[in-house]
Amino acid sequence: MKARFLVIIIVLMVFVQCSSDDNSKKDAKAIRLRYLALGDSYTKGQGVCNSCRFPEQLKDSLTQNFRPFDIFTSTLIAETGWTTTQLKTAIASRNQNLKYDFVTLLIGVNNQYQNLPFSTYETEFPQLIEEAILAVDGNRNRVFVLSIPDYAYTPFGQGNSNSPQISTEIDQYNAFTQNYCESNNIQFLDITSLSRTGLTNPELIASDGLHLSTQAYSRITSLILPYVKNLID
Template sequence: MSSCKSMCYMLTVVSTFVACLSCQQPPNSQSSIMQQPPSSIQISFLSLGDSYTIGESVAEKERWSVQLSEMLRQKGVLVSKPDIIAKTGWTTEELADAIAKSGNTKTYDLVSLLIGVNNQYRGQSTERYRKELSELLKTSIHYAKGNPKHVFVLSIPDWGVTPAGESRDRQQVAKEINAFNAVCQEECKKAGIVFFDITPLSRTAATDKNLIASDQLHFSGKMYQQWATHVLEGVIELIK
């Protein structure tokens, strides 16, 4: 083989070797990651509760769980619009019955629970609330694919600060709400579930009527926005 042909042959071999090396980048290299299509998998969300979850007297987009899902999406967390099982006036027992009758066999990546104000309003005992809440927490964990770390609970807000609460002993209402929330927090701790205390936020409505809904009993979308903001970072930690 002539020297010219030998040189051409060597250059061809080297070029091929370099080209092969460039094809063998580590699987987690930047170019490899950039070539992967973005994930389109959405995190499913179930929200359980009563009037505060269904958003009595506010638009659907103003519900706290709907606002939370939008905030999460703005943070880059792909969360679907929440499925909601909730109705104004429901107690723990009525929510449990409604869940059973719903026939919902789906499971979710994220589950929220906010329940108990009607137990307090109707004068039911905290002992009964504890028992029924414990069962609802188990149900919530079941819906969260058996993972309690993907369930979170909001405390019961204080309706006594609303104009509709003027006819009641507001101090007594606050005392009872605190007692129910203490039970709720204890049961969440036992179950390994995150508990978010939004009750202090609800009490700021005593001096800001913009936080009250038009029916003068429930809270406005502005208040629900505060609740969603309050739990946002904690929820992000749950679904990492």
């Protein structure tokens, strides 16, 4: 009789605990985070699988760091070869009023690669920043700008006779970007230094010999993740 009574007590305790856990989940407010990734081939993840690019890795990392019922979604507006002009056009064509919780912006390498006037970037990069700020309802603390990687430090770049000039021009773009971001209280994250280890660390370069690899995107994800978590906290 005592043994049967003890079993009943244990069953009741487990039932109460499970009910309490279920109620806690119902009472807890789920985090819903919407992420907008703006850019070119480096954001699209040219040369790697769709789940390997940094926006997807970032979304997956957030999912792993929070509760099972929290929801993280991402929207990608990025294509290989896009310049600032093409990204602006793509954003305008979406004609969407949906607001996001944070935005990443990585653009400019194709302006340099296509030898466009630097003045185009000087004009259009700030316009893209304004679009990004608008997407997060005016909160510039939720905009994260990534520096342009240096493709001179890839097998493709080394095959170019003017690889030193590539680096010099990339520096010019990044200097403008960093100065603009710092002057406007926007977070600027350096990934150029990582890309410049591509020749000594070939695992950071995708199989196409030009773009970044899954491992490189993992490092970029690790760089961005603390900032996003801080927003949530």
